[in-house]
Amino acid sequence: MKGEVLRGAILDAAAKLFIERGTGGTSMQDIAESLGLSRTAVYYYFKNKDAILRALTEEILTSARELANAAVSRQDRDPAEALRELVTDYANLILSRPAEFRVADRNESDLTQRQRASMHTARRSVLADFSGIIERGIQLGHFRMADPHVAAFGLIGMCNWTAWWFKPSGRLGQQEVAEAIADMAIHALRRDESRRARVPDVKESLRLLREDLAYLEKLVVPDEDASAGQRK
């Protein structure tokens, strides 16, 4: 158990140094020193820097795969609820391992062929998970018209970018930030309550269209409208 804790501490310290100085500018000695350990202690857990880099990437990948696998359980749920859960979970995944996420992203060129393929698969699963829920929400009339692909990347970007700015010691905690981001995601896509048809309905859509047209007409031809008003 103590071994697991120490291994985790080495990974965290290495991730931070890799970001600050690059992998090339970080030695096993640097990693050991930053933890007040001997180099031998670090070598007991990892045979070299590449092994550390691989372990860091593997951790993020495993979590991302688990997240994508949970998608099946979301397929019958209300799209807004499902999206809130997905964004919260995904944001929490990044927020809990920001340094690891950035290291995995930054050093893609140092990964093995197999690792890189595995990384692309994980990314594709997450993207499919997001855009699937968004598409379903649009079809059910719960979400506004948006390009599901761009929308998915937009939400994923909000989550991923936390790895660049979130500080665990900051004013807001991890869960608070994850929930704030999920709130933004839902608002970004939900149709206004007043405009939402309960069932996808052509007649209702035509009514909204006529309403918007009338409103636009009123703006564009104000004089016409004023005289019409006088006749009432």
Next chain:
Amino acid sequence: MKGEVLRGAILDAAAKLFIERGTGGTSMQDIAESLGLSRTAVYYYFKNKDAILRALTEEILTSARELANAAVSRQDRDPAEALRELVTDYANLILSRPAEFRVADRNESDLTQRQRASMHTARRSVLADFSGIIERGIQLGHFRMADPHVAAFGLIGMCNWTAWWFKPSGRLGQQEVAEAIADMAIHALRRDESRRARVPDVKESLRLLREDLAYLEKLVVPDEDASAGQRK
């Protein structure tokens, strides 16, 4: 003029190679070969890889500073309008130089002290610009209650992340993606009630009209839409 074009082509090619192989894995020879140039031609414009890296970062920084300076002109404007413009402009900045943005971010540890300070200043200005508009929108009751800091980082993240996924040769053009992201940003923050209570606005009415039309189209011609999805 031809010199300027060639210099730009060298920067673009270098940025792409830096991302694929890392700065360490890219030589001046590689950069020259990827453009079908002689090494001497590349050395005519840049004395070494560091000079290329610095030029790439400088370009992004200059654009970011210009963007932040334009903020003053937005201070008296409607917050939703100002936010739409800021997000569109900032997204376009990233979308037009995705490789440069990633290189600048990735190789921060290779920058000079002065460049790094300049990068932090640019980042802070952009953040202040975003959170300033958001705060004003909340105070005026146009935006919903949200943490301005987290909201600002969320929107910046949506824009920044385009550097990782946007392909100029893809289905959607740069301006379309920028506008789709601006749409998400506005929806993410606007209060629902404000949609009807706003000052009469032709542009906004047209946008609503387009949204309703697109929705109706989706209901009436669902097969058309499914095949469009497959083309992705």
